Amino acid sequence: MIALPSRKARTESPVHTRAFDLLTLTLALVLGLHASHLPWWLTIALASTLGWRWWQRRRHPGRVPRWLKLPLLVLLTLAVVVHYGNIFGREPGTALAIGLLILKLLEAESARDVRVGISFACFALMAALLFEQGLVATITVALGLLPALATLRALEPAQAQVTLQRSLLPGLGLLAAALPLALLGFLLVPRLSSPLWGAPAPRDARTGLSDNMSPGDFTNLLTDDRPAMRVSFEGTPPSPEQRYFRAYVMWDYDGSRWKYVDIVNRAPVELQASRTLDYQISMEPTHQYVLPMLDMPLDAPASARLRQDRVVMADRPVNDPLTYAGRSAVTYRLQPELGIRARNRGLYLPDGFNPRALALGQSWRQRYGTNDVAIVQAALSLFHDGGFRYTLSPAPLGRDAMDDFLFDTHEGFCEQYSSAFTVLMRAAGIPSRVVTGYQGGYWNTLGRYLLVRYSDAHAWSEVWLAGRGWVRIDPTGAVRPQRVSLGAAAAAGGQLPWYENGWLQSMRNRWDIVNRWWGQGVTGFDALRQRGLLTPFGIRNADTTTLGVLLAISCVLFIALGMMWALLRRQVRDPLRTALRELEHKLARKGIVRRPSEGPQHYLSRAARALPGQRGELDLLMRCYLELRYAHDEPPPESLRDFQHAVRDFRVVRVVK
Numbered sequence: 081m082i083a084l085p086s087r088k089a090r091t092e093s094p095v096h097t098r099a100f101d102l103l104t105l106t107l108a109l110v111l112g113l114h115a116s117h118l119p120w121w122l123t124i125a126l127a128s129t130l131g132w133r134w135w136q137r138r139r140h141p142g143r144v145p146r147w148l149k150l151p152l153l154v155l156l157t158l159a160v161v162v163h164y165g166n167i168f169g170r171e172p173g174t175a176l177a178i179g180l181l182i183l184k185l186l187e188a189e190s191a192r193d194v195r196v197g198i199s200f201a202c203f204a205l206m207a208a209l210l211f212e213q214g215l216v217a218t219i220t221v222a223l224g225l226l227p228a229l230a231t232l233r234a235l236e237p238a239q240a241q242v243t244l245q246r247s248l249l250p251g252l253g254l255l256a257a258a259l260p261l262a263l264l265g266f267l268l269v270p271r272l273s274s275p276l277w278g279a280p281a282p283r284d285a286r287t288g289l290s291d292n293m294s295p296g297d298f299t300n301l302l303t304d305d306r307p308a309m310r311v312s313f314e315g316t317p318p319s320p321e322q323r324y325f326r327a328y329v330m331w332d333y334d335g336s337r338w339k340y341v342d343i344v345n346r347a348p349v350e351l352q353a354s355r356t357l358d359y360q361i362s363m364e365p366t367h368q369y370v371l372p373m374l375d376m377p378l379d380a381p382a383s384a385r386l387r388q389d390r391v392v393m394a395d396r397p398v399n400d401p402l403t404y405a406g407r408s409a410v411t412y413r414l415q416p417e418l419g420i421r422a423r424n425r426g427l428y429l430p431d432g433f434n435p436r437a438l439a440l441g442q443s444w445r446q447r448y449g450t451n452d453v454a455i456v457q458a459a460l461s462l463f464h465d466g467g468f469r470y471t472l473s474p475a476p477l478g479r480d481a482m483d484d485f486l487f488d489t490h491e492g493f494c495e496q497y498s499s500a501f502t503v504l505m506r507a508a509g510i511p512s513r514v515v516t517g518y519q520g521g522y523w524n525t526l527g528r529y530l531l532v533r534y535s536d537a538h539a540w541s542e543v544w545l546a547g548r549g550w551v552r553i554d555p556t557g558a559v560r561p562q563r564v565s566l567g568a569a570a571a572a573g574g575q576l577p578w579y580e581n582g583w584l585q586s587m588r589n590r591w592d593i594v595n596r597w598w599g600q601g602v603t604g605f606d607a608l609r610q611r612g613l614l615t616p617f618g619i620r621n622a623d624t625t626t627l628g629v630l631l632a633i634s635c636v637l638f639i640a641l642g643m644m645w646a647l648l649r650r651q652v653r654d655p656l657r658t659a660l661r662e663l664e665h666k667l668a669r670k671g672i673v674r675r676p677s678e679g680p681q682h683y684l685s686r687a688a689r690a691l692p693g694q695r696g697e698l699d700l701l702m703r704c705y706l707e708l709r710y711a712h713d714e715p716p717p718e719s720l721r722d723f724q725h726a727v728r729d730f731r732v733v734r735v736v737k
Contacts, residue, residue, distance in 0.1 A: 094141055094189050095235065102231040102247070103194050104134045106201050107185055109224045113208040114178050119163055122175060126182045133185050144186040152183055174207055191235050198228050215598040226251040237711050250713070261638055268631040270624045271607035289327050289370070289516055289537055291340040293495060304534035308518065309363040309372065310596055311530040317523060318357060322410055324375040324540070324552065325532065327517035329389035331425050335433035336481055338499065338514045346388040350416065351376060353409030362403045362596075369393045372517050374408040375552065381405055390414070401599060414550040418511060426511025426544060434482040434503060441507025452545050455508045456553060459501055463558040466490065468497075470560035494556045498539040501555040511544040515552070527593040656708055656715055659727045663701065670732045680705055693733055701726060 107130060115123045129152070133144070156179040157167070164172035181204055184197050205224045209217065229251035311325075330338040359374060371384055371392040380386040381404035384394045394402075418426075429438065441455075448454040462468075467490050474492040477484040482500045485492055498514050505512035519538035521530040540554040614622045664674050667687050674683045684702040688695040704723050708715040 095191055095194050097138065098247070099191075099194055099231055099234040100137060100188065101134070102227050102234055103188060103197055103201075104130065104185065106198065106224070106227040106231060107182060109227060110181065110201050110204045110208075111178060113205065113220060113224060114174060114211075117171065117211050118175055118178065122159065122163075122179070126179060130182055130185065141189070143189050149183065149186050152186075153180075156180070156183065170210055174204075174210070177204055177207065194231060194235060198231050202228055213603045214595060215602075218602075222255060225255065229254055233713075236713075257642075261635070264631065264634045264638065266602075266605070267610070267613060268627050268634065270627050271605075271610050289368075289372075291328055291330075291342075291370075292337055293328075293330060293339075293499070293514065293516055293539060294337040306534050307364060307531060307592060307595070308534045308536070309361050309532045310592075311362075311374075311521070311532065312360045312528065313530070314358040317530060318374070318410055320520060323520055323530065324538075325372040325518040326375040326377065326390065326392075326515060327370050327372045328515070329391055329542070330514040330516065331428075333428070333430065333503070335430045336479075338502075340391075342391075342393065343388045344385075348386045348388055348390055349414065351378065351390065351409060352413040352416070353378060353411070355411045356407055356409050358405070358407050360403065360405050362401065362599075363398060365400055365402075366398045369397055371398070371402075371404060373406050374410075375515075375517070376409045376412050376414060378407045378409055401603070413548060415544070416547070416549045418544050418549075423511050423544075426513055427506050427509065429503065429506050434480045436480075437482045437486055437500065437503050438507040440486070441504045441509075444504075445508045452510050452543075455510060456505070456543060456545075459504050460553075460555060460558040462486075463497060463501075463555050468492075468559050470556070494539045497555040497559060498541045501553065502541045505541070505543050513542050515540055515542055519554075522592075524590070524593055526590065527596060529596070531592050655720060655724065656705070659720075659724045660705060663727045663730065666727075666730060666732055680709075691732065697730065701730070 108127075111123065111126055111130065118126075136144070157176065160167055160172050160176045160179070164175070166172055167176050177200075181197070181200050184193075184200065188194055188197050202225065205221050205228075208221055226248045230247045233250060234247065309325075328340040330340045332339040332341060353376075356378065357374065361372070363371070371381065371394055373392050377386065377390055377392055380392045383396070384392050384404070386392055415422075444455045444458050448458070469491040470493060471491045472493055474485075474496060475489040477489065477496075482503045485496050485500050486504075502512045502514050516537070516539045518532050518536045519540070520536045521532040523530055538556075540552060540556070542550045543553055544550050610627070611621050611623070614626070619626065660680060664683075668674070672687045672690055678686075681702060684698055684705075688698040688702075691698060701723070704719070704726070708719055708723060
């Protein structure tokens with residue numbers, strides 16, 4: 081009768097402290113990668129939990145009690161639901177996943193728990209690429225795999241204790257070996273024409289511009305140093321004073337806010353161009369319809385329309401990086417004849433707002449009569465000589481914002497100056513409007529393109545002058561000319577720390593050429609470009625079948641080359657095998673020859689029986705060899721040297737027949 085084994089709970093021994101520490105380090109890196117898009121309070125709470133668990137485990141090994149884990153799980157779920165409104169979607173799903181990963185550490189005691197935690201951590205690392213796919217972010221995610229690989233290696237039996245730095249080195253080798261296969265997958269795995277699972281594109285990108293403007297709205301935008309677009313010109317690029325990129329034209333003013341109204345069915349106003357320039361713009365995702373164009377656009381690119389005020393609107397929101405060609409007039413006359421309806425619209429001011437500004441504008445009309453140019457110069461002289469100051473942190477304004485700015489605070493940036501100038505012009509009877517877009521940029525000599533950042537967002541005015549049409553007037557230049565001639569960096573002065581250091585600013589702008597290459601060659605490698613990948617080889621449209629066959633062939637070749645390299649390396653550089661052969665030669669000279677079908681364990685056991693006086697020594701050599709060969713990917717150098725010395729010192733005494 082066969083006795084069945086009793087149903088006894090199997091318990092695993094706790095993992096070593098080094099494996100737990102590496103797991104903690106991996107989770108800390110995952111949390112750090114996601115910290116920028118998690119709520120600050122959740123990041124602090126999870127970091128505190130992580131630190132407490134590491135401290136607690138070093139003093140009292142064992143799982144955290146269930147009565148503590150369950151309330152933390154419920155609290156995490158409620159916090160995500162309260163903050164995001166649900167647990168579905170990119171942001172709430174990521175927050176919940178990172179929280180669950182940190183809570184998993186509370187019960188990580190066995191090797192199985194650690195392996196599960198590492199698997200989940202690797203998934204969370206890849207999830208960081210849903211938010212940012214730049215070169216730095218990709219390299220950071222790849223390096224985040226090093227402690228994960230080191231953790232798995234630390235779980236292997238009979239691992240020698242090494243420093244933290246040395247425990248991370250084997251992971252670098254594995255990542256380097258995986259690069260060729262990753263490149264094959266990048267080039268040949270068929271691309272999806274839409275996001276995976278129909279997931280929407282990230283919605284956190286923005287142009288730094290909006291279809292409405294109130295003094296103070298640009299404060300955050302002027303400190304946003306991310307690239308907005310890159311512009312390549314055919315021929316000589318325009319001078320800094322001509323680098324105005326038109327986005328929105330705002331007519332409507334309610335006393336505090338300017339607003340753009342999209343008029344769809346009206347033809348663009350007349351434009352007489354005398355000098356034109358062709359260029360190409362690569363714009364980052366904005367999730368808006370407006371396409372900034374060099375002032376003044378002649379026509380719209382493909383899949384876009386030119387509106388009445390020479391504003392270009394795309395047919396669909398720009399949810400992905402977009403490259404489009406443009407043609408603009410650098411010198412021009414815009415709408416030489418202004419109709420009654422447009423004139424009234426350009427002169428409208430709401431009742432009951434900014435009485436002192438209205439009185440000032442009317443006094444200029446009385447002083448200069450019909451000389452509109454003199455009125456414009458009077459306003460610019462007021463900004464230049466009236467004690468006004470350019471600053472990114474102006475004093476707050478009240479209900480009569482323009483009165484407060486013109487007569488009290490005397491400080492602001494482009495929004496305040498363009499808004500106040502336009503109000504003064506309308507009060508003086510000159511049709512005027514506010515235009516927003518970008519101005520300036522950094523000319524990258526190496527890449528031969530103009531880098532425009534979000535911090536280059538700008539607002540200026542247009543006034544209508546008889547015989548000249550709409551004329552661009554930038555009142556900010558009257559206060560701080562460097563804003564127009566040198567760009568936002570010079571205008572920021574000492575208010576943006578990273579602009580003060582010329583060397584740092586130059587390195588930042590030059591680094592953008594690497595980001596541009598990465599965006600064009602990697603993140604911009606879509607299904608369309610993949611289908612044309614084999615064009616140089618005579619295949620104009622590589623379909624899914626062709627790509628799949630090439631991928632399979634490439635993988636087989638890659639695996640074959642890897643196996644050949646591994647076998648050759650083991651044969652050429654295998655000190656453990658060399659030491660065993662030396663031991664075999666010593667035994668063979670005494671008549672104990674290894675048979676062709678005999679493994680090392682059986683051979684050394686037979687040798688121990690033939691040498692009873694040296695049985696203990698041979699048993700020890702056998703155990704050391706088996707451990708070094710099968711318990712490690714690579715035998716520890718110290719143990720290998722000890723084995724080599726033991727084989728070298730071994731001497732056969734007597735053979736028993």
